Amino acid sequence: AAEGAGHVAFSCADECHVEGKTFHYGASIPIAKALAAEVLLAYEMNGAALTPEHGAPLRLVVPGYAGVRSPKWLHTITVQDAPSDNPIQADDYKLFPPHVTKETADPTKGITINGLPLNSAICEPAPHARLSAGAATVRGYATATDRAVARVDVSQDGGRTWSQAELEDHSGGPWSWTFWHAMLDLPKGEHELAVRAWDDAGQTQPALPDDTWNYKGYLSAAWHRVSVLVE
C-alpha cells in the first residue's frame, strides 16, 4: 500500500440509476478494516461456487459493517488516500444529528455509517399473536457485531420489569448472531413483550426510537417490542 493510503475502494459491474445519474456501484472501507481477519473476498459459499444473486464471480464480505459496504460483482479494487467518491459512498448512508433535516443535510458532514450498533429482536411469538394463558416461550436473536453479546433481558410489561434470557450457542462471539430464549408466565390480557441486549463492555440498547432519531431513519436499534393478546 502506498504511503498515506487509508482506504480500499471497490468498483462494481452493476449500473446504478439514481436521480438521472448513471454510474457503477462503488464503496470503500478504511484500510485497517480491509486488513482485518474477518473481511473476505468471497468466490464460494458453503463449498459451492457463488451464485450471481450473491455477487459472483467475486463479492466483498465485511462483517460488522452495514450491508452497503459489502458490494457484489466486484470489478476493480483500488488502495487510495481518500474514501471512494462514488455517490453511494460520498452521499448516502450518513448518520446525521436529530436537528438536521433533508433540506439542511450536508453529506460531507454526516458520519459515514460503517459499524452497526448492538441489536436484538423477538422472533417468536409473532406480533399480535393470540396465546393461551400460562407458560410462553419467547425466542429471538441478538448481535453485538465486533463485540460479544454478554446478556439478554426480556420484559413482559413493556420494560418496567425484566427477566434474564438463556443464551444459546454463546461461543459465537463477534460477527455472529446469538440466539436466546426465555420462559414467561403470561396471565390473560394484552402484554407488551420487549427485549434488549448487553454487549461485553456493559453497553445496552436505547429504550425508544426517539432516543436515536435521525431523518433518514438509520441505525434505529431501540428495544424491540411485540404486543400479544393472552386469552
Place this chain on the structure above:
Amino acid sequence: AAEGAGHVAFSCADECHVEGKTFHYGASIPIAKALAAEVLLAYEMNGAALTPEHGAPLRLVVPGYAGVRSPKWLHTITVQDAPSDNPIQADDYKLFPPHVTKETADPTKGITINGLPLNSAICEPAPHARLSAGAATVRGYATATDRAVARVDVSQDGGRTWSQAELEDHSGGPWSWTFWHAMLDLPKGEHELAVRAWDDAGQTQPALPDDTWNYKGYLSAAWHRVSVLVE
C-alpha cells in the same frame, strides 16, 4: 503460555481486609486482552519513576477496562486456565440484571465487569451554576474505550432537542478522552443541560439511569444532566 491457558492473574503486595477476611489484592484479565498492544506493565510515568501512590515498583495498566483490573504493587503474575479465585475477581464487580437483589445475587452468575461503556460528561458549567442570559459555552469529555467517539450531542432542554458539539483533538481514538465544546444561546430561566456521545458503531448512551439499573449501581452511563439558572 500453557495449552488452554485463558487468563493472566495478578497478585499484589497490599493486604485487603474485607468482612473479617485478610488476603492480598488480586485480579485477572483474559489472555487475549493481556496480549493486546495497549496493555502495559508500568514502572515509570511521564519519564519519571512510578511513585508508591501510583503502584511502584510495578503496576498493570489495562486501558478500556474497569480500574479494578489495573492492580498496583504487583507481586506475582500467573498464566492459568481459570480466572483468579481472589475475592476481588470472584465475588466483586459483577453486573447483575435488574431483578437480582443483594439477597439473591450469585457472583458466579453475574457478568465480570471488564470493558466500560461509552460515556460523556459536562464539566462546565458546574451543576447549579448561575449564568447570564445569552451565549454560554458548555465543555466536557467523552470516551468510547476501545472505539472512537464519532459524535457528541448537547441539549439545553433535558434532551428534547439537541445540537452538535465540536470535537477537540479528535485524533485520539480508542483508549483516550475526546474533549468537546458547544456554544448555546440560553434565555433566562432554569435549564437542564444534557450530553450524550455516539461511538463509531452508531451506539449511544441510554437516556435514564433506570434503563441500566442494577442493585450495585455499576456501569451507569446515562446522559449526564446539569441544571443551571440563567438570570
